[in-house]
Every structure is written in C-alpha cells, then in structure tokens.
Amino acid sequence: DQQVKQNSPSLSVQEGRISILNCDYTNSMFDYFLWYKKYPAEGPTFLISISSIKDKNEDGRFTVFLNKSAKHLSLHIVPSQPGDSAVYFCAAIGRAGNMLTFGGGTRLMVKP
C-alpha cells in the first residue's frame, strides 16, 4: 500500500493562475517532506521542502503547506507559467533520514 499518495494524476491550469498540487500520506513517522519536479527525459530535480515542525515554507512562486493532523501537504505555484509544465512528485522522509518515499506524481500542464 502506498504510504504517499497523489490522487490527481493530472492538472491543467491557465497561465497566470494558481496551481495547487496535493499529496496525502499515511505514515505518521514521516518527518520531512519534499517536492520534486521532473521534465521528460530528465531526472527529477528538487523544488522545495518542509520540516514537520513547520506548516508553511515559501520560495519565490512556490509555497508548500503541511497539515500534520490531516496528513496532507500541498504545493502552490503562483503565478503559474508554461515552463512549470512537468510532473511533480511529493516525497517524505522518515526519522532515520535514509529513505525517501515518493508519491505517484501529478502531471501539471500550464496553458498559455
């Protein structure tokens, strides 16, 4: 059973609007959460992260929100740009810090 789930396989957004990508997890031992972005024919690249002691982390147009009680995190992209079109993976790390568990990914398409 997947411990990290991204229930929306795809999302389409108009350029300039907000993109919200969601992620749910089941393991309460997860301590640190990350988002990775992947373009075709490339490896994933790190985007933004959040520790379990925080509920929000911001980096430019990207903000990650963590709701520990709901075991839910989301990535907000404002404003969305066509270059943001990619597959986004959320991932979680346990307290041992040695394994990263990924969700299934959400394909974001930002239309001009």
Added chain:
Amino acid sequence: EAQVTQNPRYLITVTGKKLTVTCSQNMNHEYMSWYRQDPGLGLRQIYYSMNVEVTDKGDVPEGYKVSRKEKRNFPLILESPSPNQTSLYFCASSTMFLWGGELFFGEGSRLTVL
C-alpha cells in the same frame, strides 16, 4: 559540473541476460540510491547505500543487486532480468542523511526486457 552519470541511457535486452547499469557521482556524496519509475507508481526505491560497503534494501529489491566498493560508484546489477523489470531507472546521491539535503538524480536509464 556536479552531476550523477548513469550508463547506458537506453538498453533493450532479453530475459535472463545479465546486465549492469553504472552510476557515478562527482560530489563526494556518502548516500547513493537506485529508484525505478513506473506509471502511476511514482519512484520506488530499490536499494540505497549510506556509505562505502554499506548497502540496504529499499521497497522493491527483488531481482536486483548492488555494490558500493568506491564512494563515487553504485552499480545496479540485474543477474537474470525479466520483463517485469522493464522500467525507467534513476540513480541518485546526497549528503549523509536526507533531511534538508536534496537528492541529486541522474538522467535515467530506460531498460526494456523482452
């Protein structure tokens, strides 16, 4: 340039023919890991290594072997490949522990087993 290099990038092979996918990193990272990416399943960890001579199983280790004889190299070995190992494979490296440190990925190796 800091990078993780995988070879080959593309490979078509037949069932049972042993193959090795090499991975090398030039960032002096202690931690290295292999993942496979399959549609709808995201990236699943096959094996990881915290340092030289230290390896451990991830979530889907069956049918794979690894070795970590040198810090920079972490090859993935398929002793007897089967069609269910057809996948996109990624090698990654990081500093000792993953908290707060990014995982740097290679460009991927697409393997087809006929």
